[in-house]
Amino acid sequence: xxxxxxxxxxxxxRGRSTVLMVLRRFLFVLLLVVVLMxxxxxxxxxxxxKGPSPAARQILTMSLLEPSATKWIPGLFLxxxxxxTIRSGGGTTLTETVSNTSAVVIRPDASADKEWEAYPDGIRxxxxxxxxxxxxxMIIRDPSRVYLGxxxxxxxxxxxxxxxxxxxxxxEDIVAAINAGAFYDNGxxxxxxxxxxxxxxxxxxxxxxxxxAPPNNIKGxxxxxxxNVLVVHQENITQAQAEELNIRDGCCFGPVxxxxxxxxxxxxxxxxxxxxxxxxxxxxxxVIFVCxxxxxxxxxxxxxxxxxxxxxxxxAINACNMDGGSSTVMMYRDVSGVYREPGEVYMVNSYxxxxxxxxxxxxxxxxxxxxx
Numbered sequence: 001x002x003x004x005x006x007x008x009x010x011x012x013x014r015g016r017s018t019v020l021m022v023l024r025r026f027l028f029v030l031l032l033v034v035v036l037m038x039x040x041x042x043x044x045x046x047x048x049x050k051g052p053s054p055a056a057r058q059i060l061t062m063s064l065l066e067p068s069a070t071k072w073i074p075g076l077f078l079x080x081x082x083x084x085t086i087r088s089g090g091g092t093t094l095t096e097t098v099s100n101t102s103a104v105v106i107r108p109d110a111s112a113d114k115e116w117e118a119y120p121d122g123i124r125x126x127x128x129x130x131x132x133x134x135x136x137x138m139i140i141r142d143p144s145r146v147y148l149g150x151x152x153x154x155x156x157x158x159x160x161x162x163x164x165x166x167x168x169x170x171x172e173d174i175v176a177a178i179n180a181g182a183f184y185d186n187g188x189x190x191x192x193x194x195x196x197x198x199x200x201x202x203x204x205x206x207x208x209x210x211x212x213a214p215p216n217n218i219k220g221x222x223x224x225x226x227x228n229v230l231v232v233h234q235e236n237i238t239q240a241q242a243e244e245l246n247i248r249d250g251c252c253f254g255p256v257x258x259x260x261x262x263x264x265x266x267x268x269x270x271x272x273x274x275x276x277x278x279x280x281x282x283x284x285x286x287v288i289f290v291c292x293x294x295x296x297x298x299x300x301x302x303x304x305x306x307x308x309x310x311x312x313x314x315x316a317i318n319a320c321n322m323d324g325g326s327s328t329v330m331m332y333r334d335v336s337g338v339y340r341e342p343g344e345v346y347m348v349n350s351y352x353x354x355x356x357x358x359x360x361x362x363x364x365x366x367x368x369x370x371x372x
Contacts, residue, residue: 225247
């Protein structure tokens with residue numbers, strides 16, 4: 001009987017050993033595959049970073065430096081001096097520091113133009129495809145409808161989370177929105193991220209924030225005067241400077257891409273492929289929003305030069321880059337039913353595959369409904 005019991009006990013032990021052996025082998029193979037993939041990726045990155053093509057090195061470096069999640073990677077391959085040279089290599093080619101407001105002449109009778117016959121709410125949306133991106137362009141006929149909205153009208157605080165644009169679309173009487181300036185982001189998934197701006201903010205005629213500055217030494221300001229002209233400035237200006245410029249709504253970010261019709265050609269060499277947001281204005285006063293999709297299978301992203309080319313195609317004489325990356329978002333309420341069912345609110349762009357919803361942020365470019 002003892003022999004039989006030993007025989008019965010032996011099989012389960014052997015079965016457990018077999019399962020453990022198979023599991024160990026599977027985990028070993030999986031680990032080996034992961035190590036080989038990482039090693040292969042590191043080899044490819046090293047080849048590009050230290051290879052013979054400065055252009056390839058520059059665009060890869062900037063593509064990784066601009067997002068907060070990957071900005072540490074170039075430092076594994078390049079020294080600080082090289083990184084700083086690449087990051088600041090563009091400078092500026094613009095001859096003026098601030099745009100000339102007289103270059104914009106707003107036409108109050110523009111609604112009668114054939115351009116707007118099919119768009120009763122004065123908003124036109126089009127798509128542009130590039131080699132590496134899909135872009136979305138929104139033109140707003142009346143610049144007086146565009147303003148900088150804020151997430152907390154009682155004042156900003158890191159103890160009060162910013163709002164997502166889809167939430168703003170539900171709460172505010174607006175028909176369109178895109179993201180605007182830089183905001184606090186310490187790289188951690190906390191409610192403080194997106195709660196406060198970085199740099200000067202004017203909203204509806206009032207200065208609501210003066211602290212900080214955009215990250216990565218980014219400089220620039222874009223804002224509308226009380227006469228509804230978009231002013232672009234190459235520096236992160238102060239409250240006193242904004243008041244002197246008669247600013248009603250504006251925020252800090254950059255670089256300035258176009259000023260008085262002059263292209264900042266230096267910007268062509270200081271960006272990578274990423275999601276992008278920009279704001280511009282035509283000579284007749286119409287406002288241009290541009291959002292470029294990125295970090296997707298069908299749209300890796302765009303560069304500053306891509307944004308410039310789109311702005312020029314649509315007639316912008318002044319344009320400034322806004323916060324991009326995972327912040328890039330454009331929403332629209334189709335009041336007239338031109339693109340969707342009348343009154344339907346929808347996301348115009350497609351954000352990163354790594355996101356499930358828009359980011360929280362403290363400010364946004366918003367568009368009021370057209371007057372009856």
